[in-house]
Structure formats: C-alpha cells, structure tokens
Amino acid sequence: MSTQIWGAIGLYGGAALAILSWWFSRRIVKKQRGLDELYEHIWQKSRSISWFITLASIYILFSLVIFGVEIGAAMVLAIILTVHLASWGITGMILSNNMNMTKPLKPSRVKFGISIVAVSLITFTVLSIVTGNWWFLIASIPPNIIGLISALTPEKNNED
Structure with missing residues (x-):
C-alpha cells in the first residue's frame, strides 16, 4: 500500500511541479521578450x-x-x-x-x-x-x- 501512495505522490507531484516550472519559466522568458x-x-x-x-x-x-x-x-x-x-x-x-x-x-x-x-x-x-x-x-x-x-x-x- 505504501508503494502505491508514494507512486501517486510521485506521479501527481511530478506533474504539478512540471506544470509550475513550465509556467514560471514562460513568465520569466516573456518578461525578457524571449517568446x-x-x-x-x-x-x-x-x-x-x-x-x-x-x-x-x-x-x-x-x-x-x-x-x-x-x-x-x-x-x-x-x-x-x-x-x-x-x-x-x-x-x-x-x-x-x-x-x-x-x-x-x-x-x-x-x-x-x-x-x-x-x-x-x-x-x-x-x-x-x-x-x-x-x-x-x-x-x-x-x-x-x-x-x-x-x-x-x-x-x-x-x-x-
């Protein structure tokens, strides 16, 4: 059971971190006129x-x-x-x-x-x-x- 919990945390936590990283990096690049x-x-x-x-x-x-x-x-x-x-x-x-x-x-x-x-x-x-x-x-x-x-x-x- 604990493996499934850690798997879910890794799966959804990784996706959430990836989306946040993508969003923040796009904001920074946009401010620097990089898009x-x-x-x-x-x-x-x-x-x-x-x-x-x-x-x-x-x-x-x-x-x-x-x-x-x-x-x-x-x-x-x-x-x-x-x-x-x-x-x-x-x-x-x-x-x-x-x-x-x-x-x-x-x-x-x-x-x-x-x-x-x-x-x-x-x-x-x-x-x-x-x-x-x-x-x-x-x-x-x-x-x-x-x-x-x-x-x-x-x-x-x-x-x-």
Missing part, C-alpha cells in the same frame, strides 16, 4: 527530435518483448513517457544553448554526448528489466551527467 519565432522554432524542432527518440525506445521495448522479457503496461508507458519528456527537454536545452552561444557547439561533440546518454539509459534500463532490480537505473546517473556535460560544453581552444 519569439526563434523560441518557437527551437522547441518545435526539439519536439520533432524527441518523437524520433521515442520511436526508437518503442522499438527497443518491442524487441525486449519479442525476446521474452515480460514488462508491465504501466512500466512500458512510464519508460516511453520518461524517454519522450527527457529527450524533449535535453534537445531543447542543446538547441537553445547552441543558438545563444557565440561559438556554436560542434555537432560531433553533441552526438557523442547524446550517444553516451542513450547507451547508458538503454543498457541500465535493460539490465534493470532483466534482473528485476530497478536500483540499476541509479547507476546510469553518472554516465548521463558526463554525456550531458560533453554535449553542452563548447570545446575550449588554446588560441582564445
């Missing part, structure tokens, strides 16, 4: 990219089912929702940073960082599903942070 065509383009492009990533995660989940891994419907939906929202936010941050930097990020660094995050998430998610121990997902946090830092940090030149 323009570039902003809309960046986040529209980010949503488009996140759907491709979500499609890949759906194929991975279907492959797991084909190979005999039993996954509950709630778990599948949670994974797909997490992948979609995380990829939307991460690609939006990358595109926003790239548009607002004096020197744009190198696509190879961004792809490398994103691939670290993707491989880490896929590996530890599959490991968690196969073993039934969801604590393995915590082990994916350090590689994900390294991948994000790698993707979002511009390359430093000694000439500058």
